Amino acid sequence: MSRKKHSALSEKEGVKQPEFLSKKSAAFIKKRRQQTQEPEALVTEILKGNITALSQAITLIESTQPDHLQKANKIIMGCLPHSRKSVRVGITGIPGVGKSTFIEALGMQLINDNKKVAVLAVDPSSSVSKGSILGDKTRMESLVKSNKAFIRPSASGNSLGGVARKTRESIILCEAAGFDTILIETVGVGQSETAVHGMVDFFLLLKIAGAGDELQGIKRGIMEMADAIVINKADGDNITRAKNAKVDFSRALHLYPPKTSGWVPTVSLCSALENTGIKELWLTIEAFVQKTKISGHFESNRIDQNKQWLKQTIEDRITRNFYKRSEIKAELSKQIQLIEAGETTPFAAADYLLSL
């Protein structure tokens, strides 16, 4: 696959033009590529599996320009009837657990199994570093080169809601483009994992033994969301520690209530570096999909997730609109001060603000 198809990732290095093109021709091509195609044409191309069209459409989704958003909505509606056919896997873990190497290994495993893999990310913090997550392509060298893979860094944006929405809509487009496995990466800090958990079928928590990882960094509640805990870097001197960690996590998971899916979370070891445990993990995910499709949970979970997104989007928006009002802005901090001083209750303060 040519570099062109991944131009969205090339922010740091820029797009190198082939030398045999005149400057004029290069400018012409550049301009043509910058022109956005019409929604209908993009949908047709996406359904053919055209990755350039897919990239362009996702760029429209990520844009904040009103006319882009309108086009994006048309594309999403055009792709919607052709979506929902993939397995969506969320992958989380704090920085340092080897997420990129793991995704590379898992992705190549899937491609060798003749699957088409899209890798997306949710990382609101990347708005600062413009796509820090998945930015380090050197760790996903083989996956980047494969024409059966599509890698897209996290959308930028200030709010998690906005970033998550863009990723969720991108899933629809990737599915319409024929990607049958969607891997969604997030860092295990902040609230982005809850958002990712709400858009995937299977949620995977990547860990490493030792390094204080058990005791810090991972947000409360994440372990309970996991369908699988995978202890990475189970290689070399690390194997014994990894095995001990496996026992600890298995024990801990036993203390949790059963999941509504009926699935019993697994704990396994892997080494993304030595490519061990990856195939077994995928078999586990396939077993999960088979089991939950038979029980009906797979479909009902997706419907529940959609309803949850509807609810969440409505509530985020009306709340944001409320706090944006100038009279609320003026009075909110005063009421908070009164609360801190013990001169009013939160309920009386709320009543007052709601009466404005």
Added chain:
Amino acid sequence: MSRKKHSALSEKEGVKQPEFLSKKSAAFIKKRRQQTQEPEALVTEILKGNITALSQAITLIESTQPDHLQKANKIIMGCLPHSRKSVRVGITGIPGVGKSTFIEALGMQLINDNKKVAVLAVDPSSSVSKGSILGDKTRMESLVKSNKAFIRPSASGNSLGGVARKTRESIILCEAAGFDTILIETVGVGQSETAVHGMVDFFLLLKIAGAGDELQGIKRGIMEMADAIVINKADGDNITRAKNAKVDFSRALHLYPPKTSGWVPTVSLCSALENTGIKELWLTIEAFVQKTKISGHFESNRIDQNKQWLKQTIEDRITRNFYKRSEIKAELSKQIQLIEAGETTPFAAADYLLSL
């Protein structure tokens, strides 16, 4: 303490009138007791520690009549400057772990330590059974009789938000009446524990060994909220199993990230029946209070809780107002059907509903 002072608990048996009163006198007394005193008079009485006045004021808080609510707000504002001086302890655990017996034992321990104990409850489900929780007074026989204890069953109501608000405002009144320890009971199912966790200084999870308790009933996330896990019924044949459970829970807690309070959750055994482990538990809670008051967490946590209640109350109300609108009611279910059929996205549906 006479039964009169606990008349609010006597829904099932009714208030028996002493026989030597004439019917006329009885009717007069009954009428006088039903008359609500003016807010100012009630505040004065509450500050003197008058439990009848406290009960009447809480009844006003729990009322849905607008003029009662207005009076209630005046009383709360009058009590507010005299509140915040207690230790607030949340107690949760699924039915069958022996919460009532435990609260009786803990309460009596505190009373013997010369403390004044108020026991409140948050259980929205009790709106059906009208105070099922704490209703079984026979399990709290000594506590009910003590004049240093005040026991109030859960307010009834359809929404958790409403019930929680009433309990939270009742805390202020109890503190103003001189109760220095507030125990707030909830059942460990649904979302009421999250609400209780948001109104207490110390959160205690009551468990029993075996009986499948580890594997079911307790909602996800509760174990991570706990400042102490107490394994009750560690007596008789049960001691070995309870000790094993203690090891399991201690191990599991080690896998969690540290708490912002800096407190390391404890796991201990107790037998409310044999009164073992109760005193030690209270010493633990006192150590927590001392430590967090020194670090400043105790106060900052209360301020954070208040801000959270302000936010929550505002968001609940504006969301409820949105869904109450007739045009939303009419269109919401249609949009959900479209989502289920894969004919729209949650975001497009939200945009449409928000445009109405």
